[in-house]
Amino acid sequence: MGHDAIQFPVLRCSGCGRAQLSGRIVCRFCGGTNLQEDSLPPEAVLETYTRIRVPPVEFVEQAPYVVLVARMGEGVRVTGRLLGDQEAELPIGAPLQFVRRDEIAAWFAPVQESATAVGQAGDEDVMQPC
Numbered sequence: 775m776g777h778d779a780i781q782f783p784v785l786r787c788s789g790c791g792r793a794q795l796s797g798r799i800v801c802r803f804c805g806g807t808n809l810q811e812d813s814l815p816p817e818a819v820l821e822t823y824t825r826i827r828v829p830p831v832e833f834v835e836q837a838p839y840v841v842l843v844a845r846m847g848e849g850v851r852v853t854g855r856l857l858g859d860q861e862a863e864l865p866i867g868a869p870l871q872f873v874r875r876d877e878i879a880a881w882f883a884p885v886q887e888s889a890t891a892v893g894q895a896g897d898e899d900v901m902q903p904c
């Protein structure tokens with residue numbers, strides 16, 4: 775998928791060095807005004823979400839859909855939308871991947887658990903000896 779090339783755009787304050795969402799002219803941390811374009815890796819963690827079943831009229835054809843808050847690197851929080859199954863169970867803290875940004879939202883996809891996670895305690899699919 776070439777996801778290594780995807781970066782999440784942010785602004786970085788040259789006064790305090792902290793990253794924050796673009797669209798600002800003043801640093802939210804120190805009030806500095808020298809904000810430079812930068813980017814963060816696409817990895818994120820699901821912080822919270824809401825499943826919208828009765829949306830604003832312009833999104834009515836998309837319902838139900840998930841509006842989520844993703845926590846990116848350096849603690850940057852992004853309100854975005856979920857790609858894929860909008861009815862899926864979403865554990866808080868689940869890994870997400872930033873995919874793209876368009877005129878609607880920043881879009882995040884759930885990251886599939888890797889094979890290394892199989893066989894953890896609580897795995898119900900382990901075959902039992904008879």
Ligand SMILES: [Zn+2]
Pocket residue numbers: 787788789790791792801802803804805806
């Ligand atoms: Zn600053």
